[in-house]
Amino acid sequence: MSQPKLEITNLQAAVEDKTILKGINLTVRGGEIHAIMGPNGNGKSTLAGVLMGNPKYQVCSGTATLDEADLLALPVDERSKAGMFLAMQYPSEIGGVTNADFLRSAVNAHRGEGNEIGLFPFVKKLNQSVKKLEMREDLPHRYLNEGFSGGEKKRNEILQMMMLEPKMAILDEIDSGLDIDALRIVGTNVTQLVKDREQEMGVILITHYQRLLDYIQPDFVHVLIDGQIVKTGGPELAKRLEEDGYDWLKEELGLKSLTLEADTEETTRPANIGACGTRQKLGL
């Protein structure tokens, strides 16, 4: 049994020539739960997407490794096979492909040719997970996410995580769209899974609200503002944010209002904006 380690150093990334991540440093080990919070539009999903390899982002500099794997050098499917998992904020809908068929293909892709999972053990595990998540029993046989309610999609992401057993799971706003019961079900299942797998799985939890953290106790809480982790604390930091918002923190850190800062940056440092994306386009 090994304890995985995700190590991110000075990660910078852009979308459409606009630099979003401005130097992220973060280390997550198996067994740990890290919450990432922060105001809208400050780069949380970008960080998740860059780690998973979403082609819409360009990496400018920095490194990200999962154990010995250089994540940034791997194609998306290889990152998944190396142990990364991302529960997406907006999962895709795919018609004509049943959830169960898709899951089986995914599980088999991880196991590799010649080592495919038998139908019976697969169905057994699927049914167990569906039951644990208290999902409607017909969901595995419906087309992947098509016509699923917002909450059903989120639960389906967790179902995939349970089936794939990643080393490092990033859950991007898994609580949005969940009703009160579903929040508890998803929360307790994630906590249980981390516990069951002992030190074998780490979790990065992107969220806006304490309500999720009531069910999934984080070991660390990070605040991501303007593409950087500006503060790290324990569970008490999340509680403070829930009560007081972000203003006190910005004040403490000497940050101006965010919208204002973005404006000034655009006018005073135009050379920097898009520099990263441009560099990549030029192949530098």
Added chain:
Amino acid sequence: MNMLPEQLQTYLGPDAQHALVIGEEGLQFNNTPLTVNTLGDTTHTNQAYFQQVMQRTVQPLTTYRPADDTLVIELAAEVVVEQPLHVIYVHHEAVFRRHVLFVAQPFSEAKIIEHHIIADAHQPMLIEQTLEVIVRDEAKLEYASFDAFAEMAQLQMSRFGIVERSATLTWSLGSFSSGDTQTENITQLVGAGATCQSTLMTIGMGEQKQTHLVRIDQLAPYTSGVITNHGVMRERSQGNFDGIGFIEKGAHQANAQQESRFMVLDDQAKATTNPILLIDEYDVTAGHAASVGRVDEETLYYLQSRGLSNHEANALVTLGFLMPLIETVSDERLREKLLHVIETKVSQHV
């Protein structure tokens, strides 16, 4: 109870009950409720009727060759067959031209599954087939035909349907051969309340050129014509769908729908759709949808993020794109066979 010879049973599966084999050696009936004659057989009681039907057919079909040896296959009135009727063509010659007239007499019901067996797949072949299907008053017929010939075979399929009062004709067509393919499928709804549902799916690969025309003419009131075409074009293949819905004046309360969609997987593959609705009557409902699209980047990323390779993700999306049509095939064994053919085709590496 089963009476099929072993060889056929192996080919068709243990549950198959009725087969008609049309080969070089002539016809072979295996427990079928069908009767077969040739058009040249003037003693046939329906002769005058066939002549009348043929008059309709000559004009729209470009490859029309009625001849004395045209086969007339009949399902007698009021006969209802639960199990599929397998019609098997065995091809030996380099050139195959055949004209078949299939008649479902009033109040009969059956599912026909057409098969083609090629003796030598490596020999260049030309297959030209003209099929006429006549579904008479209140009869219900499902006609399924899926071809998957090797590259050496050139195909030209012409299918023509005539649907009479309150009768239903369902076409389940699939074009999975590797050579150039041209098909036309024209159905006329001539009696009030006649219905035709036509689904066609195809996968193009290599340098293959495919063109498919599907047309439903609605010539009577209360008729319904629904066309669904889905195609996947890979590599440097080219595909074209012509979908035509025609409603004649006086065919009130008619419903005409069509959907033609292509998914294009590779940069050099090409696809076009030409949906046409010709409507000469006010009191109708009609609609069409057509698209030529690529696999969405977000979708691919999503699937890849679960460990599927780019190729596997594409194959899965492609299969998903055809699945709604596969699901309309009512015979389970045929559906499985079809799935297998499609899976093999979409997972072949470029």
